[in-house]
Amino acid sequence: MSSQTFIPFHLPSIGDEVVQEVEAALRSGWLTAGPRTAQFEKDFSAYVDSPYALALNSCTAGLHVALAALGIGKGDEVITTPLTFCSTVHTISHTGATPVLADVGVDGNIDPEAIERAITPRTRAIIPVHLAGLPCEMNAIWDKLYPAFQSEALPENPEGVEKLKQSVATLAAHPAKKT
Numbered sequence: 001m002s003s004q005t006f007i008p009f010h011l012p013s014i015g016d017e018v019v020q021e022v023e024a025a026l027r028s029g030w031l032t033a034g035p036r037t038a039q040f041e042k043d044f045s046a047y048v049d050s051p052y053a054l055a056l057n058s059c060t061a062g063l064h065v066a067l068a069a070l071g072i073g074k075g076d077e078v079i080t081t082p083l084t085f086c087s088t089v090h091t092i093s094h095t096g097a098t099p100v101l102a103d104v105g106v107d108g109n110i111d112p113e114a115i116e117r118a119i120t121p122r123t124r125a126i127i128p129v130h131l132a133g134l135p136c137e138m139n140a141i142w143d144k145l146y147p148a149f150q151s152e153a154l155p156e157n158p159e160g161v162e163k164l165k166q167s168v169a170t171l172a173a174h175p176a177k178k179t
């Protein structure tokens with residue numbers, strides 16, 4: 001039975017223009033970050049309307065760079081979901097911070113109320129994962145949690161709210177992730 005006659009499972013959709021771009025990159029003489037990478041970062045930041053965009057080798061690297069850029073480390077807690085790839089938690093541990101898992105809701109994404117319960121004075125960041133292309137309830141996460149974070153974390157951590165307000169996103173060309 002050929003793959004044409006069977007139900008396709010995770011069949012990638014790769015057009016000719018993508019194949020041509022990959023060939024052009026391979027023939028360009030740049031196997032690491034060259035002018036095409038710089039152009040991609042420029043185009044991407046314009047597309048997502050963000051002042052900054054950084055192309056990295058993996059989502060794991062993106063998560064690590066994001067946490068490092070926010071100055072997260074030993075003594076800090078970072079809330080995330082248990083339903084994710086292991087690198088979400090590994091990168092938190094790698095900074096020296098403590099991962100705190102808040103359970104998922106019926107949609108499989110992190111539950112804003114579970115996040116609210118997990119907030120402590122040591123909370124410095126929340127990493128929601130938009131699993132398999134389904135967005136998390138970001139409005140609830142921002143609207144409900146901001147006051148909760150203020151009342152829990154602000155007294156012991158005056159800079160905490162400012163830090164929590166900083167937002168970094170990692171986006172990978174993989175069907176199962178966006179954080």
Ligand SMILES: Cc1ncc(COP(=O)(O)O)c(C=O)c1O
Pocket residue numbers: 057058059060061084085087088129172174176177178179
């Ligand atoms: C939710 C999630 N985060 C992070 C990663 C890690 O991505 P990468 O393999 O690009 O490092 C994956 C990989 O599947 C993932 O599903």
